[in-house]
Amino acid sequence: MSVTQPPITRELFNDVILPIYAPAQFVPVKGQGSRVWDQQGNEYIDFAGGIAVMALGHCHPVLVEALQKQSEQLWHLSNIYTNEPALRLAQKLTAATFADRVFFANSGAEANEAAFKLARYYATNKISPYKTKIIAFHHAFHGRTFFTVTVGGQPKYSDGFGPKPADIVHVPFNDLDAVKAVIDDHTCAIVVEPIQGEGGVTPATPEFLAGLRQLCDQYQALLVFDEVQTGMGRTGKLFAYEHSGVVPDILTTAKALGGGFPVSAMLTREDIAQVMTAGTHGTTFGGNPLACAVAEASLDIINDSQLLDGVEQRHHWFIKALEEINQRYHLFAAIRGQGLLIGAQLTPEYAGRLREIIQAAAEQGLLVLSAGSDVVRFTPSLIISEQDVQQGMAKLHQAIAQVMG
Structure with missing residues (x-):
């Protein structure tokens, strides 16, 4: 006897998915470049990029070709064996950075x-x-495992799950004196995002980062940069x-490391x-x-230098358009960020x-x-x-006009 499957609609989400998200009421089904289409054929310009994931847009032909080619050769082995793509990628990442070794997740x-475990170990x-001891910062975000969510400086994500991993201290971001007040010989690491993404798109000052480096050297602690969001060209x-x-x-x-395919690395x-x-x-x-x-x-x-230079050019396009709207x-009380990680902070009047603004957009x-x-x-x-x-900024302008009445 055949079983009739329910239609795949946004309402089905409420019945079958763990209720930890509140997704939009439309369901995207196709993406190409910087545009997305939903089940009804409505078109959207994508300024979200899967939360800084789609660095090359949707369905970039080179990435599609790489996936298709590899899908006909070898999918999975486990780490009982190594494989050529992993070795090539690790070699290129180390050649392009300060690092000598890579761990993929x-x-x-x-x-x-892995980074926090390595620092302590x-x-x-x-x-x-x-x-x-690990020193981290208020409003930081480092992930949703129990260790990473505890290192992240947002208790709303870590409260309610029982005793938290111990010996983690949070201090204000960009406040070097606050770090100096808590660092000591028991400190194994300072963990920082060069730009706090989830925390409001707040850049660390160069002086702050240099001070953290000096303190880590002084106290034999490791400096850990969380570049989950800022890495892979995002800042130029x-x-x-x-x-x-x-x-x-x-x-x-x-x-952005996988351009939409789940992959991460610790260097x-x-x-x-x-x-x-x-x-x-x-x-x-x-x-x-x-x-x-x-x-x-x-x-x-x-x-590629030409692509990375283009990020800075696009930054100016966005800033100019946002300033004109403002x-x-x-x-907006402030427009900040670097490259194509940009945040526009609402004034207290509209906070x-x-x-409403996101929905109207x-x-x-x-x-x-x-x-x-x-x-x-x-x-x-x-x-x-x-x-x-x-065109996207024109749509944002229309959305704001709608909200402002």
């Missing part, structure tokens, strides 16, 4: 989990068994640490990596051939209306994001066309 949270094995450099000249000991990246130096041995850490799917083949294609395209509506055919409770966030494709930027 599937998400930013997993890369950060290194400190307790090489220096002192009591060297376990392959990785954001290159802007400041401050080199971390451990770096994590994910999101570190040889001397730190050598503390780990077979079985100390691991993952079943991390470094699988499918993910690494796509990520290699993504890295090859993004790690001259008319006086909606409670962020959801969708109704006009534009996808944008939030960052915190009062920041409109833009993380589009790094190769978005000027026409798409102009």
Whole structure:
């Protein structure tokens, strides 16, 4: 007897998916470049980019070709064996960065989990068994595993799940004196985002990052850069640490690394990596051939001076358009960020209306994001066309006019 399947609609979400998300009422079914279409055929310009994931837009032909080619060769082996795509990708990542060694996983949270475990393992094995303190920052976001969500400085994500991992201290972001007040010989690591993404698109100052580097050197602690969101060209450099000249000991990246295919990486130096041995850490799917083949294609395209220079050009397109909107509506208290990670903070008068603005934008055919409770966030494709930027900003203008009445 055949069973009639229910229609695949937005309402089905409420019946079958764990109720931890509140997705939009429309269901996207197709994407190409910086445009998306839903089940009804409505078209949207995508300024969200899957939350900084779709660095090359939707269905980039080179990434599609890499996935199709690898899908006919080898999908999965586990880490009982290595594979050529993983080795090629690791070689290219180390050649392009400060790092000597790479660990592949599937998400930013997993890369950060590995980084935090490595920092503690290194400190307790090489220096002192009591060297376990991790210093992190208010409003940070590092993932949703219990360790990473606790290191993240937003209790709303970690409260309610029982006792939290211990020896994690949070201080204000961009406040070097606050770090100096809590760092000591028991500190194993300082964990920082070069730009706090979920926390409101707030850049770290160069002086702050340089001060963290000096403190880590002074106290034999490791400096960990979470570049899950800022990495892979998002800021106009392959990785954001290159802007400041401050080199971390451990770096994590994910999101745009696979251009939409789930993959992440933790990068570190040889001397730190050598503390780990077979079985100390691991993952079943991390470094699988499918993910690494796509990520290699993504890295090859993004790690190009012309593309990276284009990110800065596109930054100016966005800033100019946002400033023009603001001259008319006086909606934004600040417009900040770097490259194509941009946040427009609402004035106190409109701080409670962020959801309205995002909803109105969708109704006009534009996808944008939030960052915190009062920041409109833009993380589009790094190769978005000027026409798409102009048309998207016109839609944002219409949405704001709708909200303002």
